[in-house]
Amino acid sequence: MTVVATTPLIRVDDLHVYLGESHVLQGVSFEVPEGGVTALLGRNGVGKTTTLRAMMGLVPRRGTVTLAGEDTTRLQTHAIVRRGVGYVPEDRDVFAGLTVDENLRLAERGPNARYGLVYELFPELKQRGAQRAGTLSGGQQQMVAIARALLNDNPVLLVDEPTKGLAPLLVTDVAAALERAAELTTVLLVEQNLAVVARVAQQVVVLDMGTVVHAGPAAELLGDPDRVRALLGVAGGSH
């Protein structure tokens, strides 16, 4: 997929977040072009998850987050979502006491829920509709979490470490689902698995110590192992 560098769909400008005494985000600024996958990378604890949570209005924040030209910084979380932002949180956060069907039904935002798409990607969810989400495996819970975000026609998906803790086979499934999602919408993806990043992402943004230290095409960064080691502290291409 080619990325056309027009006006960015998302613009994050000078984002600051304080959690207790610690200044977690110290002026994060980056842009996400429309279409495809932009990966948000960085070592553990540099503020990737906090960046997504701040964009969702789930933590108190300062700075501006612009979505398709509209400043969403003053909006509450549910209003941001209703502008067309789907969110897949780091720990999946499926409702354990609710069935798979109920988890999906809760996420419906109108009569045109895309059950066809969701069941095409994750046929298992149809069979397990009546099962409590708390009794699913980690991979199945991740499917529910991604399905909830894909159920509505969201122009933007924020996806936080979808392959964390999954078996290799499931990692491939999730990557395939992300690729399919990226055909329909713009994805901002936090991901530690560089093989997945190399497969799905066109753009990368690298965070360190609460600020952006690199932004550019994914292939360019991942093709330079020394740079990857310097920015992410891991060997390029492996994980």
Add this chain to the structure above:
Amino acid sequence: MLLTITGLGLGAMYFLIASGLSLIYGLMGVLNFAHGALLTVGAYATWWMSTKVDGGPGTKLLAGALFGIAVGAVLAALIELVLIRPLYRRPIEQVLVTVGLALVLNALVEAIWGFDARPFPVPSWLIDTTSILGASIPNDRFVEIAAAAVVLVGLNAFLRFTRYGLIIRAGVENRAMVTALGIDVRRAFTLVFAIGGALAALAGVLSGVYFGVVDPGRGTSLLIFAFIVVVIGGFGSIGGTAVAAVAVGLIQQYANYYASSGLGDLAVVLLLAIVLLLKPEGLAPKVAH
């Protein structure tokens, strides 16, 4: 037999108060110390309306009860909108506000209607007794138990089969994630407060029938046991609350009768201690894993 039915009747009232408390805490994390005052206000509103309508005690009670329940629901919704909503994420301030509100509402009731108990309009058929296995049981006990059973079934159906019920069940588990699905969870908060207020007022009506009178301290004394029921039952669980309410009502009655009067309250506190020691999360943890 009389003891058991009376214990169940008492448990029914505890359930009506505790189910609202439990849902409010489970969904919003708010300990509503003003819940007992809602009961008192509901009972007084019932009594007040019953003095304004003509007819027999049955008509008076029914008209009063409908009015009292409506007052309880509206007052609770107003409390949520005006006092609790600005204070989400500030639990200490919430406790202070609800405790203060409880004191204010009780003082208002005392200022307007005085400290003396007011006679409740109770139709004679409720005072009459029915003989079961040789025991003469006042009919009001059956009404209390039936009301609680209807509420239990109704609440469960509401939680299970409606969209708001789904939002409330999900919100009890993870409020932030509900908002992250694009749902304004605050509407569910107001609704849950209104339901809790209506149930507290219904408990006020039934307690008026049970005791035959209504007095300003009624809500506060019942609230303590309702809190114990909620802790034993597990916050946010309607089923757990029902089981705990019945257990507390029965134990209180049995201990008062077989041991000595006054021991009932002690036995309930002892039950609370045992449950807290053995199952600190209550009988039914709010998330079924």
